[in-house]
Amino acid sequence: MGTLVLLRHGESVWNAEGLFTGWVDVDLSEKGEQEARRGGELLLGADLRPDIVHTSVLKRAIRTANIALETADLHWLPVERSWRLNERHYGALQGKNKAQTRAEFGDEQFMVWRRSYDTPPPPLPDDDEYSQADDRRYAGLPPELLPRTECLADVVDRLLPYWYDAIVPDLAAGRTVLVAAHGNSLRALVKHLDGIDDETIAGLNIPTGIPLVYDLNDDFTPRKTGGEYLDPEAAKEAIEAVKNQGKK
Numbered sequence: 001m002g003t004l005v006l007l008r009h010g011e012s013v014w015n016a017e018g019l020f021t022g023w024v025d026v027d028l029s030e031k032g033e034q035e036a037r038r039g040g041e042l043l044l045g046a047d048l049r050p051d052i053v054h055t056s057v058l059k060r061a062i063r064t065a066n067i068a069l070e071t072a073d074l075h076w077l078p079v080e081r082s083w084r085l086n087e088r089h090y091g092a093l094q095g096k097n098k099a100q101t102r103a104e105f106g107d108e109q110f111m112v113w114r115r116s117y118d119t120p121p122p123p124l125p126d127d128d129e130y131s132q133a134d135d136r137r138y139a140g141l142p143p144e145l146l147p148r149t150e151c152l153a154d155v156v157d158r159l160l161p162y163w164y165d166a167i168v169p170d171l172a173a174g175r176t177v178l179v180a181a182h183g184n185s186l187r188a189l190v191k192h193l194d195g196i197d198d199e200t201i202a203g204l205n206i207p208t209g210i211p212l213v214y215d216l217n218d219d220f221t222p223r224k225t226g227g228e229y230l231d232p233e234a235a236k237e238a239i240e241a242v243k244n245q246g247k248k
């Protein structure tokens, strides 16, 4: 029931520099803005008009949604935002260079931190320059919910309440729902939708700025496993690039 459109934000300034980002509120690069516009054009071209938008509280996702929707002449849509759609908190890796981290700790540890389902990186101290412990936007959260690091399993746990309480009701009303979020929060959602097991999810990567469309059955399972990228060729190439991040 309903159609779900997933959109990872366009390239951020730190994506371009090869840095772990997580909850650090980094803006889009110029290329990222272009990707967001292209995302809007793809929506238009596919005649896909979302009725409502859900975003994280990070500006790279918010701005991607704004730019895509402006391009599609849909800037007026209602929007809901939640920290539950945020990128995975990358713990002590936030602000670190991916290639340097790989060289320093080795391929295996790098991949465990980056893609294992249940091993988080070490926690980020509250006095670190890239900590969100004092960020006003999370001031209303019960302190035990504010992460200092997360693995993908943690993201699934904090994302699913939002899926059931906020997104599913929109889909149940027959709406087309756009979710503008992040590589790992969308991996968590796709894992849930497609029933991907804890090992296989390590191999799934989401490209920036290319809408991924799921038509859903009445029980909110996908009609087609994996959904459909609106530009499958570009998605293939971009997925490879995400996979290879951290390689020199």
Ligand SMILES: O=C(O)[C@H](O)COP(=O)(O)O
Pocket: 015, 019, 020, 021, 022, 087, 090, 114, 183, 184, 242, 245
């Ligand atoms: O937070 C980040 O660094 C990325 O945007 C997602 O990174 P990953 O693909 O290395 O998990």
